[in-house]
Amino acid sequence: MEFNQIVERAAAVRAKYAQLELKKYGKQWTTAQLAEGFVGDVGDLMKLVQAKQGIRDIQDVDEKLGHELSDCLWSILALSKELNIDIEKTFLKTMAELEERISRS
DSSP, X not given: OOHHHHHHHHHHHHHXXXXXXXXXXXXXXXXXXXXXXXXXXXXXXXXXXXXXXXXXXXXXXXXXXXXXXHHHHHHHHHHHHHTTOOHHHHHHHHHHHHHHHHHHO
């Protein structure tokens, strides 16, 4: 699957969540609420990383890590769409900048 297809798939799932939010709460989550959800996902990810390193006891850690990493990626893609950021373009630009910085070190 191409990156742009992944971005569009994330947007489609976000649209489904928006409809569910309207049904359940009468309004869609704000961009800030999406970001807050991402922060929660990062906290969950950190607990799983600790489990992977033997600091916490969590069953099926690899499966749960994959799920949480996917949740975090989805949150980033959904936020980039909400904020009108071309994440593919900016990701590639940022990687080029990092490689340039590394090559100067």
